[in-house]
Amino acid sequence: xxxxxxxxxxxxxxxxxxxxxxxxxxxxxxxxxxxxxxxxxxxxxxxxxxxxxxxxxxxxxxxxxxxxxxxxxxxxxxxxxxxxxxxxxxxxxxxxxxxxxxxxxxxxxxxxxxxxxxxxxxxxxxxxxxxxxxxxxxxxxxxxxxxxxxxxxxxxxxxxxxxxxxxxxxxxxxxxxxxxxxxxxxxxx
Amino acid sequence: xxxxxxxxxxxxxxxxxxxxxxxxxxxxxxxxxxxxxxxxxxxxxxxxxxxxxxxxxxxxxxxxxxxxxxxxxxxxxxxxxxxxxxxxxxxxxxxxxxxxxxxxxxxxxxxxxxxxxxxxxxxxxxxxxxxxxxxxxxxxxxxxxxxxxxxxxxxxxxxxxxxxxxxxxxxxxxxxxxxxxxxxxxxxxxxxxxxxxxxxxxxxxxxxxxxxxxxxxxxxxxxxxxxxxxxxxxxxxxxxxxxxxxxxxxxxxxxxxxxxxxxxxxxxxxxxxxxxxxxxxxxxxxxxxxxxxxxxxxxxxxxxxxxxxxxxxxxxxxxxxxxxxxxxxxxxxxxxxxxxxxxxxxxxxxxxxxxxxxxxxxxxxxxxxxxxxxxxxxxxxxxxxxxxxxxxxxxxxxxxxxxxxxxxxxxxxxxxxxxxxxxxxxxxxxxxxxxxxxxxxxxxxxxxxxxxxxxxxxxxxxxxxxxxxxxxxxxxxxxxxxx
Numbered sequence: 001x002x003x004x005x006x007x008x009x010x011x012x013x014x015x016x017x018x019x020x021x022x023x024x025x026x027x028x029x030x031x032x033x034x035x036x037x038x039x040x041x042x043x044x045x046x047x048x049x050x051x052x053x054x055x056x057x058x059x060x061x062x063x064x065x066x067x068x069x070x071x072x073x074x075x076x077x078x079x080x081x082x083x084x085x086x087x088x089x090x091x092x093x094x095x096x097x098x099x100x101x102x103x104x105x106x107x108x109x110x111x112x113x114x115x116x117x118x119x120x121x122x123x124x125x126x127x128x129x130x131x132x133x134x135x136x137x138x139x140x141x142x143x144x145x146x147x148x149x150x151x152x153x154x155x156x157x158x159x160x161x162x163x164x165x166x167x168x169x170x171x172x173x174x175x176x177x178x179x180x181x182x183x184x185x186x187x188x189x
Numbered sequence: 190x191x192x193x194x195x196x197x198x199x200x201x202x203x204x205x206x207x208x209x210x211x212x213x214x215x216x217x218x219x220x221x222x223x224x225x226x227x228x229x230x231x232x233x234x235x236x237x238x239x240x241x242x243x244x245x246x247x248x249x250x251x252x253x254x255x256x257x258x259x260x261x262x263x264x265x266x267x268x269x270x271x272x273x274x275x276x277x278x279x280x281x282x283x284x285x286x287x288x289x290x291x292x293x294x295x296x297x298x299x300x301x302x303x304x305x306x307x308x309x310x311x312x313x314x315x316x317x318x319x320x321x322x323x324x325x326x327x328x329x330x331x332x333x334x335x336x337x338x339x340x341x342x343x344x345x346x347x348x349x350x351x352x353x354x355x356x357x358x359x360x361x362x363x364x365x366x367x368x369x370x371x372x373x374x375x376x377x378x379x380x381x382x383x384x385x386x387x388x389x390x391x392x393x394x395x396x397x398x399x400x401x402x403x404x405x406x407x408x409x410x411x412x413x414x415x416x417x418x419x420x421x422x423x424x425x426x427x428x429x430x431x432x433x434x435x436x437x438x439x440x441x442x443x444x445x446x447x448x449x450x451x452x453x454x455x456x457x458x459x460x461x462x463x464x465x466x467x468x469x470x471x472x473x474x475x476x477x478x479x480x481x482x483x484x485x486x487x488x489x490x491x492x493x494x495x496x497x498x499x500x501x502x503x504x505x506x507x508x509x510x511x512x513x514x515x516x517x518x519x520x521x522x523x524x525x526x527x528x529x530x531x532x533x534x535x536x537x538x539x540x541x542x543x544x545x546x547x548x549x550x551x552x553x554x555x556x557x558x559x560x561x562x563x564x565x566x567x568x569x570x571x572x573x574x575x576x577x578x579x580x581x582x583x584x585x586x587x588x589x590x591x592x593x594x595x596x597x598x599x600x601x602x603x604x605x606x607x608x609x610x611x612x613x614x615x616x617x618x619x620x621x622x623x624x625x626x627x628x629x630x631x632x633x634x635x636x637x638x639x640x641x642x643x644x645x646x647x648x649x650x651x652x653x654x655x656x657x658x659x660x661x662x663x664x665x666x667x668x669x670x671x672x
Contacts, residue, residue: 114233114234114237115230115595118271118591119270119271120270120273122267122270123267124265124267124268124270125271125587127588127591145421146418148454149417149418149454152416152454153416153451153588155592157449157450
């Protein structure tokens with residue numbers, strides 16, 4: 001199990017390596033949900049992480065990428081198109097940037113999906129539940145146990161269901177269409 | 190906005206509201222009773238779909254958010270992120286939070302029906318079921334609901350004083366509330382001290398002698414009501430080992446192939462923990478000083494007094510049960526006639542919450558603790574609706590309450606739009622309610638007032654490295670508002 005200090009350093013580095021367009025707080029919250037599955041780690045680092053969250057400004061300085069362990073540069077432009085198909089049939093299209101999660105797109109573009117993303121991407125609810133095509137589902141990395149645990153509580157769960165806050169946009173996902181199930185959104189049959 | 194519309198109505202030849210003593214308001218007037226998730230989500234829907242509507246959310250306490258504030262465990266702060274959504278709703282100019290006002294005491298249902306076009310009851314379930322077995326009035330037999338209220342700062346529960354000098358606790362019930370109280374009892378104190386857990390409970394827990402917590406359920410592992418995330422947390426809890434009775438798992442592995450994924454994953458994890466634990470768990474459990482002990486197929490039949498502490502519980506007599514019929518998630522049990530006594534010094538009863546009628550005019554099913562309703566329309570009371578746990582029964586997490594509340598919102602929206610509710614006759618809404626409250630000397634708390642309390646709690650917490658230090662007395666909350 002990582003020590004608290006090691007956790008913090010890894011998160012700090014990764015936070016700095018993320019695209020500057022992402023709001024610092026959401027990026028760090030996402031890392032928290034990915035990283036902090038061990039209870040002890042979560043408890044020990046929470047005060048320090050809370051402080052880090054409070055001190056993070058709304059955009060990260062691009063110059064700090066020199067600390068990134070990954071050389072890959074992410075596009076600053078919104079080039080990736082996503083269409084959300086509501087249960088009532090309405091289709092809403094929006095564009096996001098590489099590295100955005102589907103939840104980021106819904107929030108940033110104010111996509112009209114009532115109740116979507118209640119826990120703000122911290123893997124503690126199932127309200128960003130989306131249903132993908134078999135092909136897209138298979139093309140993505142497997143969901144973690146943590147995601148599956150929350151997905152298990154979603155309404156109308158299918159074999160190609162995912163949580164939108166865990167799907168990261170890549171160039172390959174341009175043109176993505178996802179179904180947003182009935183119960184949280186739109187008319188229930 | 191109101192002046193402009195008044196001028197318009199003047200132009201159309203409508204009554205000269207400019208000169209009136211403003212006894213009514215434009216648009217549908219809606220009141221919601223209970224400022225928890227159900228209340229906020231139904232409000233969110235109505236202000237979105239009815240641009241003329243005013244929604245007043247009444248709440249018995251000076252502080253909003255219901256079980257999100259008082260029920261969600263202190264070590265699950267992310268679940269409380271929904272508060273941001275609710276805050277946005279409360280800050281809508283057509284929404285008014287009215288705290289410290291109690292239905293039945295400060296305003297009657299009849300009064301609300303007179304002042305508003307629609308009354309929506311979402312005040313949840315603030316009581317809990319008892320077992321009705323001998324010895325239940327022995328000391329240190331407490332409701333888990335009140336124990337949660339004690340560590341979460343629910344006004345009225347701060348003096349619960351659970352006696353934590355015993356080394357063994359019996360939690361009766363196997364839902365998430367049961368798991369939450371077990372976890373709070375078994376967690377290392379360091380784990381809790383930087384959460385928003387209340388100071389008085391943290392103090393008591395730091396002196397706790399509790400080493401074993403049994404989680405006792407009538408049925409088997411396949412019927413367990415807790416969810417997988419919470420179980421995983423317990424299995425990984427630092428300094429704590431999980432101890433199962435292998436016999437409880439007979440027939441479980443055979444059942445697995447036939448069941449849907451959510452139940453399957455939960456049962457697999459349970460069975461793995463009981464029959465074939467991961468090496469990393471076993472390693473951690475070797476040095477654990479505390480233990481978590483789920484016990485299945487045992488139903489409490491009586492409480493037995495302690496031989497050392499007069500008037501206090503010393504053991505629970507458990508009836509041994511067995512499942513009837515084919516194994517399924519909803520299978521029932523029957524008693525076999527055998528019994529088993531387990532020693533314990535503290536009992537936490539976690540067998541379900543229960544609602545109560547806040548006003549005598551509310552038609553209530555006291556057996557189920559639910560307002561009698563059909564799809565949210567309260568029986569016999571046109572214009573009165575109910576939702577959330579008060580309407581569906583006290584089961585479900587945020588996503589369930591959200592779904593129910595949005596559905597209720599759609600129903601009410603439809604009733605207003607198709608004239609089932611006649612919203613064309615103007616009603617006074619809060620204009621009149623405020624007068625009634627004023628005459629009674631009731632100090633209503635606004636959302637801005639809550640924000641003062643919120644800020645004060647956060648300030649107090651900052652000094653001791655906690656996200657907030659909750660204020661647990663209503664009078665102190667009102668003092669902060671008055672300053």
